[in-house]
Amino acid sequence: MVTHLSANAAALKAQSPLKALAAAGCVLALAACTQNSPSTGAGATDGSSAGPLTVTSTDTECQVSATEAGSGNLAFSVTNAGSKITEFYLLADDGLRIVGEVENIGPGLTRDLVVRAAPGSYFTACKPGMVGDGIRNAFTVTDSGANLDAGSDPELVEQANKQYASYVKDQTEQLKTKTEEFAALYKAGKDDQARALYAPARVHWERIETVAESFGDLDPRMDLREADLEPGQEWTGWHVIEKDLWPPKPADNGGKEYTPLTDAQRTKIADQLVADTNELYTRTRDMSFTVDQIGNGAKGLLDEVATGKVTGEEEIWSHTDLWDFQANVDGAKVAWEGLRPILQKRDAALDAQIQLRFKELQALLDQHREGEGFVTYDKLTKEQVKALSDAVNALSEPLSKVTAAVV
Structure with a gap:
């Protein structure tokens, strides 16, 4: 976040x-469009x-x-x-x-x-x-x-809400499956395979990150970064395993040698991540959404990029930030696309501007692809990072206007 x-x-x-x-x-x-x-x-x-x-x-x-x-x-x-x-x-x-x-x-x-x-x-x-x-x-x-239940576009509203709920359901299903596979590899000490699956598994979390974050108890257990720990707070979740799979040098670990987790500690952390993922899966089975939640969620995912991924702070050990970056953009685009039939009727010029900005940002991301994924974030130059940041900001501004346009 x-x-x-x-x-x-x-x-x-x-x-x-x-x-x-x-x-x-x-x-x-x-949320119908009145x-x-x-x-x-x-x-x-x-x-x-x-x-x-x-x-x-x-x-x-x-x-x-x-x-x-x-x-x-x-x-x-x-x-x-x-x-x-x-x-x-x-x-x-x-x-x-x-x-x-x-x-x-x-x-x-x-x-x-x-x-x-x-x-x-x-x-x-x-x-x-x-x-x-x-x-x-x-x-x-x-x-x-x-009247909150009726408006000029009730059928389009219902369609957008159902489509986004289906998308969230699909992503949590895929997250559940890949997290279970990832945790099993990690617990078995198959570190190379676990490292290869880390970013692809997290893609499904990042695509619905604003939904996951709405659960104030689950999100910190699953996705808290070490830098965000509060005094006395237990650190669990993805980034504990990330650090253990990509152990830092003393200079990047407060001057101390990193101590690998024991087998028992690995099992505890991995089992809790699986349990929390299953809980997220259960809670999202019957979730419904409103157009303002979808619009604000799209903007929220761009905020995630601007405040974490584009700075390289999200995946500080693995440097797989571009996988997260792409996933946040994917989620924002899906949300916007679901609202497009409404937005095109309300503000076609805004819709066209957002379409252009998504295309420009995607073109920049595609420059950093490598195989089925991306280069690690530490390989980007300052100029490349700035170009990505500028493209995110250019998209974020018109995307922030979607909610007001469709409600």
């Missing part, structure tokens, strides 16, 4: 995951207002211009007035499930979040430094009377 949500969510309060998922599912109604403007003010009754709710995030405060808004399309304009990169979240009433998020807001920058919300209790949260539990405040969505 980057400085992931995996790190951020580690401190979220413990809840029954299935209860959290069920509670969140009741929070959001099906003509409502974003609902932005306290006491709004018709789902519309003159402008977005404003959020000012500092290093110590998260000031939201209102503590409630009418149901329908909610827009938050988030300004970082602090000295640290920050994030903003709208959380469900359990404090665990993410309804919407906007990440990587640098000092002095303003980013927008558009979500569709039914009446209920929520939390807003700013995370200066992108770590910890965040600065939270209660937020209420009142009943504006807006």
Whole structure:
């Protein structure tokens, strides 16, 4: 996540995951494409207002211009007035499930979040430094009377939602199979084979990373980077195994010789990764999605690239960042493509711009292919990294407008 949500969510309060998922599912109604403007003010009754709710995030405060808004399309304009990169979240009433998020807001920058919300209790949260539990405040969505289940394109909305749910289901199925194979190789000490499967297996995680990250308990157990560990936090998941398969030199390990994991430690870590993957698989069997979640998820996957993959920080030991990079782009593209029938009716020029930016970014990625995968990230020049970063930013800007266009 980057400085992931995996790190951020580690401190979220413990809840029954299935209860959290069920509670969140009741929070959001099906996001059909109505003509409502974003609902932005306290006491709004018709789902519309003159402008977005404003959020000012500092290093110590998260000031939201209102503590409630009418149901329908909610827009938050988030300004970082602090000295640290920050994030903003709208959380469900359990404090665990993410309804919407906007990440990587640098000092002095303003980013927008558009979500569709039914009446209920929520939390807003700013995370200066992108770590910890965040600065939270209660937020209420009142009943504006807006019809969340119908709109001008109900059939296209239903089609987009079903297609994305099917995609997530397929990717978790493939992730489950490959993770079990990878874990078995690792436990058996077949390190060369495990290293060869590491990146291809993780592709299926990265394609649906924003969905996986929405489970605040699973994500840190499965995908937390060592650099994001909080004091006293146990480190488990993919990147523990990554480090053990690509042991660092002392200079890259705090000046200390790396101590390989014992057979017992390998078994414990691998078995937990398999168990957590199976839990993710189970939880996503009956998930449903709304168009605002799909649109925000597409943008979130580009944020993942910008804050982790393009910097080379995600796979710091294996340097397989380009596999992750491509997978995040794949997931974002699938989400956008599912929304295209709606977007083309609403804003054909925006759709065409996104199509062009995806093509340009893919052309750059293809330059670094090697065999069935990619060159390792440490082989890229500074100029090549900058070109990729610029292409991600060029795509991220129009992609961030999709949600507002389709809800």
